[in-house]
Amino acid sequence: MSTVIETPSEQVEKDFEELETVTIRFAGDSGDGMQLTGTQFTNTSAVVGNDISTLPDFPAEIRAPAGSLPGVSGFQLNFSSQDIRTPGDQPNVLVAMNPAALKVNLPDLEDGGTLIINTDEFGKDNLAKAAYQSNPLEDGSLTGYRIHKLPITTLNMNALKGQVQLTRKEMDRCKNFFALGVLYWLYDRPMEPTIEWIRSKFSKNPEVLKANEIVLKTGYNFADTTEVFTTHYTVKKAQIAPGTFRKITGNEATAIGFVAASQISGRPLFYGSYPITPASDILHELAHHKNFGVKTFQAEDEIAAVCSAIGASFAGHIGLTGTSGPG
DSSP states (O other): OOOOOOOOSSOOOOEEEEESEEEEEEEEETTSOHHHHHHHHHHHHHHHTOEEEEEEEOOSSTTOOTTOGGGEEEEEEEEESSOOOSSOSSOSEEEESSHHHHHHHGGGSOTTOEEEEEGGGOSHHHHHHTTOSSOTTTSSTTTTSEEEEEOHHHHHHHHHTTTSOOOHHHHHTTHHHHHHHHHHHHTTOOSHHHHHHHHHHTTTOHHHHHHHHHHHHHHHHHHHHSSSOSEEEEEOOOOOOSSOOOOOOHHHHHHHHHHHHHHHHTOOEEEEEOOOTTTHHHHHHHTTOGGGTOEEEEOSSHHHHHHHHHHHHHTTSEEEOOOOTTO
């Protein structure tokens, strides 16, 4: 099933430019799927052969109000044709899904950097939640940046209207993949790895599967066929030694380090924790290593978790706990 977007009568010739390194930051509400969007772009860049480094940024508050400054979630990734060791300093590109995301992250964007903004969310209420006195899209405060104003929410909804049997709220949740499709075209990334992931992830929910695949392709085609973008970019493969590589997060590396410390010291490892994003991944990873004598305990709250770790240490274990944000 295909979705048609109105295109210019005469398609503009697009310039093609090669870059060595690009740093992108996706930012929006904690419910906008920025972590997933960044992860998919990262995975695809790894498949392409770029060297990559990432920095997820989670809101510190539990269920901060939608559109508020404390509720902004971000994901920064640095991908390159060269060997890199950090997720980048100043992003070259900022994708802002609402005013709060723009307000929080704009100070980090490099001078002359690229802004891709979801204009649909810049209404009076959201501007007030982000403490804007005037609309930054209209008051000239963004002069000096390359701005691409896209009605992402509307374009996403138009792509899905009549195509899937989902509620408006369910369709709205797909808009992060529209933005991802735009970025895939802009930086010459293939859609196939993400389409394969969508089909695997949502195999038991065919309507959600269809919706995400439609908007990903629609975002890609929108960038390709409209005059919004006149240039797209490519980052060549990095010169990496042949071999088998794995993608690893900081939390996974932390958990593996704990296991290594346990093995080297000859003391069994106990990890008690109350699940809270993003610390939960450490508990999940350690739960996979029972073969190394690791014991994991999901406590009812943070106080119980730290007390269980103290108790384990008195019993001769390496007693650990972990938390994040308000935990």
